[in-house]
Amino acid sequence: MKVKIRLITDKDAEQVVIECVEENQDVRDIEAYVLCKGTLMAGIKEGQIGSFRLSDVFYFEAVDERVFAYTEHQVFEMKVRLYLLEEACRDKFFTRCSKSVLVNLMKLDSISPALNGRFTAHMKNGEKIIISRQYAGTLKKAILEGVSYGI
Amino acid sequence: MEFKAFFKTQIVPGFFISVTCISFAMGVIGTIYIPDASFGYGILFSPLIYGLLGAVLQLVTYSKKELSVRQMLLREVIHVFLLEAGILAILYAGNALTSRKITIALILSIPVIYSSVAFVMWMNDKRTSETVNHMLKELQKINAGSDDHHH
Numbered sequence: 001m002k003v004k005i006r007l008i009t010d011k012d013a014e015q016v017v018i019e020c021v022e023e024n025q026d027v028r029d030i031e032a033y034v035l036c037k038g039t040l041m042a043g044i045k046e047g048q049i050g051s052f053r054l055s056d057v058f059y060f061e062a063v064d065e066r067v068f069a070y071t072e073h074q075v076f077e078m079k080v081r082l083y084l085l086e087e088a089c090r091d092k093f094f095t096r097c098s099k100s101v102l103v104n105l106m107k108l109d110s111i112s113p114a115l116n117g118r119f120t121a122h123m124k125n126g127e128k129i130i131i132s133r134q135y136a137g138t139l140k141k142a143i144l145e146g147v148s149y150g151i
Numbered sequence: 152m153e154f155k156a157f158f159k160t161q162i163v164p165g166f167f168i169s170v171t172c173i174s175f176a177m178g179v180i181g182t183i184y185i186p187d188a189s190f191g192y193g194i195l196f197s198p199l200i201y202g203l204l205g206a207v208l209q210l211v212t213y214s215k216k217e218l219s220v221r222q223m224l225l226r227e228v229i230h231v232f233l234l235e236a237g238i239l240a241i242l243y244a245g246n247a248l249t250s251r252k253i254t255i256a257l258i259l260s261i262p263v264i265y266s267s268v269a270f271v272m273w274m275n276d277k278r279t280s281e282t283v284n285h286m287l288k289e290l291q292k293i294n295a296g297s298d299d300h301h302h
Contacts, residue, residue, distance in 0.1 A: 093290075093294065098217060099217065100217075105287065105290060105291075106291060106294060108287060110280075110284045110287070111280045111283055111284060111287075112277075112280050113273050113276035113277050113279075113280055114220075115220060115223050115224070115227075116161070116212060116223050116227070117160055117161050117272065117276065119276065119280060130217065132217065133156060133157070133160050133161070134153060134156035134160070136279070139283070140279070140282075140283050140286070143283060143286045143287050143290050144286060146290040146293075146294070147286055147289050147290050147293065
């Protein structure tokens with residue numbers, strides 16, 4: 001696939017145009033990745049497309065090859081793979097806390113030790129998510145990088 | 152969890168902590184029940200052997216898939232039972248179970264040592280979570296500050 005970047009001066013006119021012969025999975029993945037880089041996202045809720053802000057998402061969860069975004073009161077199904085969301089949202093304080101969950105650090109209240117070396121993530125809406133042992137280090141590193149960058 | 156991560160974060164620290172606790176338990180039980188016994192240098196390897204047995208049997212708690220709390224607890228209980236059986240078998244084979252009192256003391260010491268190891272590892276995790284929580288608050292404060300600046 002060829003890639004062309006054209007510099008413009010008008011910020012409001014910034015866009016990504018995908019020219020393709022067929023709208024296949026690769027094209028949809030690229031579309032989803034680009035959309036994730038924005039702050040407004042689209043998902044399916046009760047069979048209808050709805051929009052929500054990325055900053056309102058508490059966590060993304062992959063279940064049976066489907067990805068769901070959980071805000072405080074709503075759940076949206078998204079047509080994007082979790083690893084793409086992880087790459088796109090990394091600079092927006094989302095980090096992996098287990099194989100199937102991407103958590104928003106801004107919506108995380110605290111963590112506490114759980115059984116067998118795992119941790120529990122206590123979200124600001126009262127929900128609890130398991131942090132796998134192997135991702136505890138990743139989470140700590142993401143927070144440290146965020147603090148270092150902020151300072 | 153990947154086996155490498157499980158080995159590094161569970162088996163290795165568990166081994167060293169259990170060797171310390173086993174040494175202490177042997178000292179206490181020996182002092183109480185056979186204070187006049189004398190041993191060769193070979194006895195110094197006993198805690199290492201029992202610790203290694205515990206580490207090998209800990210494999211029963213390993214799973215590549217995320218386990219529920221109930222599943223994890225069940226595996227921990229199986230681990231304790233296997234430890235009891237394994238250690239008592241070694242002691243019986245070595246004619247160390249010389250009296251009923253010593254046998255009961257040894258049987259009771261195994262879950263006590265197991266709980267001590269779990270407690271030490273939990274305390275370590277608690278320290279980690281306190282550090283992470285402190286850093287998390289800093290990150291959220293910085294991000295809230297930068298959001299206000301942009302608005």
